[in-house]
Amino acid sequence: MTEHLIRREDYRPPQWSVREVWLSFTLDEETTEVRARLHCLRGEGVSEEEPIVLDAEELELVSVALDGEPLSPQSGPGGRGFVHDDVSLRLHGARAPEAWVETVVRIHPARNTALSGLYRSGTGLFTQCEAQGFRRITPFPDRPDVMARFHVTLEADEARYPVLLSNGNLQETVRLPGGRHRAVWVDPFPKPSYLFALVAADLQAIEREVGLADGRRSLLQVWVKPEHLPRAGWALASLEAALRWDERRFGRVLDLDRYMIVAVSxxxxxxxxxxxxxxxxxxxxxxxPETATDADYAAVQAVVGHEYFHNWTGNRITCRDWFQLTLKEGLTVFREQEFSADELAQAVGPERADSARAVKRIEDVQTLRTAQFPEDEGPMAHPIRPQSYRAIDNFYTATVYEKGAEVIRLLHTLLGEKGFRAGMDRYFERYDGQAVTCEDFVAAMAEANGVDLTPFLRWYEQAGTPRLVVEEDWDGDAGRYTLHLRQFTPPTPGQPENGPVILPVRLGLLGADGRDLPLVLADERDAVPAPEAPPAGGMRPIAPRDSAVGATTRLFTLTDEALTLEFIGLPPGPKPVPSLLRGFSAPVRLVFEEPDEALRHRMAYDSDAFNRWDAAQSWAQRQVLRLTRGETETLDETFVTAWKQLLADESLDAMFRVKAAALPGERWLLETMTPADPVRLRTALVRSSIDLARAGRDLWPRWRDCGSARPYRYDPLEAGRRALAAFAWRMEALLGEDERCSRTFAAADNLTERLAALDAALAHPDEALGEALLSAFESRYAEDDLVLDKWFARQAMRWSWHGAPGAVLARVQRLTEHRAFRWTNPNKVYALVLNFFANNLAEACAAGDPAWAFWQEAVLRLDATNPIVGSRLARALERWRRWAEPYRAAFAPVLEATRRQVRSTEVREILDRMADEEVVAP
Known part of the structure; x- marks a missing residue:
């Protein structure tokens, strides 16, 4: 595989494209034969001398024909013939504007441990072609701007592979002599090769026919192993919910006679x-209920929605090149987030809808802060549209997805729901069936709203997390409050200087009584704003402020480096408390000297639920870091009192209270430390958890039994009650209460409560209790491969309360020999090995050299078998330069030694970036 650097600026249209493709598969796990017939078109202005270049990797070439004539390997320059190497098949001699190319290749699915292209899983055959897996199936111009109509014939042994699926609509099924059968599928819509799929396996479907908004009918199917049929109903219900939501919210209707989901291990x-x-x-x-938690149910709904929404934002309109990946992923993550928020709001009813939406927003921002902010400040820092790459698989990142979604949300905030919908409609109308760029999307939004969004494009070009620096002035006698806002983005690798981006800042002011104050700027008191005249091009600039004079929440937009807001008419006396970035209106790090008393005030009164949560988390973060630095030995009593009051407030949604009361995540806290000392931080977190458990001792009995009503059903309100009960169980376990864990584990009728009991037991000072329930869990789910992943994960992330350094590492290493663990299964590697290094860094650092040797061994093993998984494991330690000593010095030579031994482009690119990191201060 090539390792040359691919640059966005080097993009050129394809010299040859493909209009139609006919594929015929003779399927078998050992050797599959693939016959392809491509109708190729020469690009405009392309010389007759230019060969037809088809991507081809790990293919056993049998024959090649051009316009019906067999080709031989080219022996010299000029003339007809082909050249086949490790990465391509080049055909010489095509002189006409159109050409017919026929190839026959053999591939070997059972040997494909990379799980890219056609591979075996269990007894079935499956494909994964994004980003560049199709070239491992048949020679083809494997790039997203080559869109063709696919006609696919699948032939296989019927007993081994009774179900044969591919894209589009089923044209025919035929039984053949010798126990074989054939299925023919035709996709009516042109698509890039990365969207091709086939499945040959022993599966069964749960299905439902639905009426569509345009009067047609379509068949929805979820295909799983026969024994898994009882567990497929929620995915089918989620698929129909996503279909209905997209019809309502964006006017998008399913365009196929059937829509299929297939599950693969x-x-x-x-x-x-x-x-x-x-x-x-x-x-x-x-x-x-027995095999999935409340969080699993929510995740299934979100991911089903995400992939369904891609049918329009990704499939019908796709990317011109892989640099535009966020065009489909960032936009679709935003759509998925909105879908999940709407579904939650509908489930809980109008009285709790705002709270449900806030919980979803909190979850999304937690992911952004934990995964993407560190990425923005580490060796892999890149804009949401990267400028270059060696392996595109390395750029399916939190930046492209999560920050990409936040950038889409910025447009939604700036344009409003109506304006955003108008822009989406324009986008669909103009670019349906095309491969386009991020500029095309932004242009559609701009034109539909008559707004100049040219400055907005900097979000696509610039890496790094912007800092929003806030300073305040208060004139208590005049009731005049001034906010000075300033933004900057620190240097990132390859971008030493970064400019200002468009930042919408939604804010409010809290009075001494906790109520929101009306917001009027000094220049708005008597002035009647004149309508802005559009410039010569007919496009008006982004408005620096909304028109809601006197509202208690307003939106102001930084379009430059600084903005000063002077509010008047406020009650004289105590300074108001600012509530900044309400709803997290921009993906920034806020730099603001906020005293503890202001955090307490917002924690108690902020009408914006997100900011109320954020105040609680910010204050808790401050407390834990003070303990970590040795500045204090106990939590501040004022904080503990406010924490208890928030947790006990029954007027608040249960899930919100749990999220607000939980201590900030360890990965996020490490990013706020310079240098980062995982071991000292873990000690502080243990101490903080026990202190809070003691302080809330009178609260825990209230919620011990507020779990779900029987029988279990997934419902957001019930999920909140179960989460509150689980929180209480863990807090009591920290104090030595042990009967609750065992009794709940045995009595629970659902996995949510059973795992909550196990988690509480693992927090108990007596480690024997956790060991007993781990053993019971393994026995109960010994035959359930998917649920055992949760068992692996909990042991990988276990805190060693009293064990010797290295005990958790030794356990993880032993578990790689467990009968259920397979290095060839990504889920197992992610659950056990990746979780240990990504989410239990304190144990890794405490173990020292043996941990880094294990990381090296695992990375090199995966580098040779599955580089995509290997690169993800390598990235778990990408922030090593921020560690305190001696951890940093101990890891450095291991990184260098590993770097010298890797072979794959994917892993090499990650390790090279880790070694060359330019450290960016948080």
Missing amino acids: DFNMGAMENKGLNIFNTKYVLAS
Whole structure:
């Protein structure tokens, strides 16, 4: 595989494209034969001398024909013939504007441990073609701007592979002599090769025919192993919910006669949006009360929605090149987030809708802060549209997805729901059936709203997390409050100077009584704003402020480096408390000297639920870091009192209270430390947890039994009650209460409560209790491969309360020999090995050299078998330069030694960046 650097600026249209493709597969796990017939078109202005270049990797070439004539290997320059190497097939001699190319190749699915292209999982055959897996199936111009109509014939042994699926609509099924059968599928819509899919396996479907908004009918199917049929119903219900939501919210109607989801156990990612035939990791399909938690149910709904929404934002309109990846992923993550928020709001009813939406927003921002902010400040820092790459698989990142979604949300905030919908309609109308760029999307938004969004494009070009620096002035006698806002983005690798971006800042002011104050700027008191005249081009600039004079929440927009806001008419006396970035209106780090008393005030009174949560988290963060630095030995009593009051406030949603009361995540806290000392931080977190458990001792009995009503059903309100009960169980366990864990584990009728009991037991000072329930859990789910991943994960992330340094590492290493663990299964590697290094860094650092040797061994093993998984494991330690000594010095030579031994482009690119990191201060 080539390792040359691919640059966005080097993009050129394809010299040859493909209009139609006919594929014929003779399927078998050992050797599959693939016959392809491509109708190729020469690009405009392309010389007759230019060969037809087809991507081809790990293919056993049998024959090649051009316009019906067999080709031989080219022996010299000029003339007809082909050249075949490790990465391409080049055909010489095509002189006409159109050409017919026919190839026959053999591939070997059982040997394909990379799980890219056509591979075996269990007894079935499956494909994964995004980003560049199709070239491992047949020679083809494997790039997203080559869109063709696919005609696919699948032939296989019927007993081994009774189900044969591909994209589009089923044309015919035929039984053949010798126990074989054939299925023919035709996709009516042109698509790039990365959206191709096939499945040959012993599966059964749960299905439902639905009426569509345009009067047609379509068949929805979820295909799983026969024994998993009872666990497929929630995925099917989620698919129909996503379909209905997209019809209502964006006017998008399903365009196929059937829509299929297939679950597979061996899969590098979460799911894939192949046109009409989505292939999913089983963890995002299978759900039942006994085998899935409340969080699993929510994740299934979100991922099913995400892949379905790709049908329009990704499939019908796709990317011109892989640099535009966020065009489909950032936009679709935003749509998925809105879908999940709307579904939650509908489930809980109008009285709790705002709270449900706030909980979803909190979860999304937690992911952004934990995964993307560190990425923005580490060796892999890149804009949401990267400028270059060696391996595109390395750029399926939190930046492209999560920050990309935040950038889409910025447009939604700036344009409003009506304006955003108008822009989406323009986008669909103009670019349906095309491969386009991020500029095309922003242009559609601008034109539909008559707004100049040219400055907005900097979000696509610039890496790094902007800092919003806030200073305040208060004139208590005049009731005049001034905010000085300033933004800057620190240097990032390859971008030493970064400019200002468009930042919408939604804010409010809290009075001494906790109520929101009306917001009027000094220049708004008597002035009647004149309508802004559009410039010569007919496009008006982004408005620096909303028109809601006197509202208690207003939106102001930084379009430059600084903005001063002077509010008047406020009650004289105590300074108001600012509530900044309400709803997290921009993906920034806020730099603001906020005293503890202001955090307490917002924690108690802020009408914006997100900011109320954020105040609680910010104050808790401050407390834990003071303990870590040795500045204090106990939590501040004022904080503890406010924490108890928030947790005990029954007027608040239960899930919100749990999220607000939980201590900030360890990964996020490490990012706020310079240098980062995982071991000292873990000690402070243990101490803080026990102190809070003691302080809330009178609260825990209230919620011990507020779990779900029987029988279990997934419902957001019930999920909140179960989460509150689980929180109480863990807090009591920290204090030595042990009967609750064992009794709940045995009595629970659902996995949510059973795992909550196990988690509480693992927090108990007596480690024997946790060991007993781990053993019971393993026995109960010994035959359930998917649920055992949760068992692996908990041991990988276990805190060693009293054990010797290295005890958790030794356990993880032993578990790699467990009968249920397979290095070839990504889910197992992620659950056990990746979780240990990514989410239990304190134990890794405490173990020292043996931990880094284990990381090296695992990375090198995966580098040779599955580089995509290997690169993800390598990235778990990408922030090593920020560690305190001696951890940093101990890891450095291991990184260098590993770097010298890797072979794959994917892992090499990650390790090179880790070694060359330019440290960016948080």
